[in-house]
Amino acid sequence: MRRIFIFFGLVALFLTAACSSNDEQPAEDSEAKENATNQKAEASGALHTYPLTGVKTDQPVDNRMVGVMVNNHRKARPQTGISKADIVFEVLAEGTITRFLAMYQSETPDVVGPVRSAREYYFELTRGYGGLYIYHGAAHFVNDMIQNRGIEHLDGALHDNDGQLFKRASFRTAPHNSYLQFDGIDDAAQQKGYDMTRSYEPLPFASEEEAASINGDSAERVTIVYSNRPKNIVEYRYNAENGTYTRYSDGTKTVERNGETAITTDNIFIVETPHQVIDDAGRRQVDITSGGDAYLIQKGNVQNVQWENRDGRLIPVKDGDPVPFVPGQTWVNIVPSSPGMEQSVTISNE
Incomplete structure (x- = not known):
């Protein structure tokens, strides 16, 4: 019996040493991480990704947006x-x-x-x-x-x-x-002869580890003033328990008409761009191609980024590289460059 205890003790010591050795290894490169993620997805049966949310699924994703x-x-x-x-x-x-x-x-x-x-x-x-x-x-x-x-x-x-x-x-x-x-x-x-089957390249999404380590200034509450007179103010309030933001319009929680389901989001992407009124009805031209300043708000944090239109899609960018969304839903609030984000957007830790 004592020999058995000694044997298992040696095995445990060996495994502990192996784990410690792995902890001291340098970080895997992106290709190795991708392979590991794919192997994990394959093991769980989730081989496909919804391109707009980054959520994994075991079902083919070929329905048109x-x-x-x-x-x-x-x-x-x-x-x-x-x-x-x-x-x-x-x-x-x-x-x-x-x-x-x-x-x-x-x-x-x-x-x-x-x-x-x-x-x-x-x-x-x-x-x-x-x-x-x-x-x-x-x-x-x-x-x-x-x-x-x-x-x-x-x-x-x-x-x-x-x-x-x-x-x-x-x-x-x-x-x-x-x-x-x-x-x-x-x-x-x-x-009308439209094809409703289509494949898409996913947006950039963070891994679980990356999502858990997002850094930035505190962003517990986000307020966007589209207008004070008449009032048109959007708010997002952070829920630390589930890592999402709940949306409000003019102080009232945004909900589904049936069921009172609250509207929440995992990502808030605020984009600043030129707007121009083009007719007496107040219709506008809005620049969605040139890029500019933006905020990316996730997990209670805000990052100052740029936005770019890459192949028709609005992407957060820093130093020329895409900044990933966290998996889940996204609200993109586009605001006029006049008065601009500094005047129309308030981000606080309250």
């Missing part, structure tokens, strides 16, 4: 379906009102809305990510752009209240009551 124009007028809140979006872009549409471009792929809600009209920078963002653009109506010159540039799209104005692709809700009045029926998208797309 869908970008939906979602109304953010006060009369349209709370919205439906945005909690399942992989990425949401929030940009001024006209006047002081923002609108959402909700990008879906890893999850698909039954209903999204209310859906509103198109803008150039929204459909160009959708095209840059390789998605199908869905909206409800547009000014004639915007529809001309969509047609002339070959933007693959579905227009709710052509399916208004058909019950298959769009339905009008009785609990709201137009133009705040048009809702996309998600299960009607494939049929409508096939009728």
Whole structure:
């Protein structure tokens, strides 16, 4: 019996020494890390990655992304379906009102809305990510752009209240009551000859170890002032228990209309870029190509970065290298360069 104890003691000593030796080894290069990650994913059966969230799955990821124009007028809140979006872009549409471009792929809600009209920078963002653009109506010159540039799209104005692709809700009045029926998208797309199968290169994402060691200034609360008069203020409040941020509009928690599900995000990417009003209705041109200053906010920390448009996608960059998102959902808030982020964005540890 004593020999057995001695034997296991020697084995334990050997393993301890081996572990200590490994701890003293230099860090693996990126290729070795990638191989290790792939082996781990293969062992768990999760061989595929959702390109907009970085989340692993054992199912093939070949469904096409869908970008939906979602109304953010006060009369349209709370919205439906945005909690399942992989990425949401929030940009001024006209006047002081923002609108959402909700990008879906890893999850698909039954209903999204209310859906509103198109803008150039929204459909160009959708095209840059390789998605199908869905909206409800547009000014004639915007529809001309969509047609002339070959933007693959579905227009709710052509399916208004058909019950298959769009339905009008009785609990709201137009133009705040048009809702996309998600299960009607494939049929409508096939009728227009669009391919709804597509593969994508994932966005840059951090590993678990990298996500756990993100450094930066404290960012417990983020406030973005799109307008004080009339009020249009967005807030994100950090929840350290789950590492996510909860979104608020004008002091009210952003939730799903049905179920009161709070809207949360893992990444907040604030992008500063020039805006220009182009007509009496307050419509804008928004520069989504030139790059500029940005904040990347994750895990209770903020990093000062730059943003670049790389192959149509907005990427955080530092010293020319992409800065990874943490796996999960992302909100991209695009703000005008005048007055700029320093005046319109407040980040604090409260």
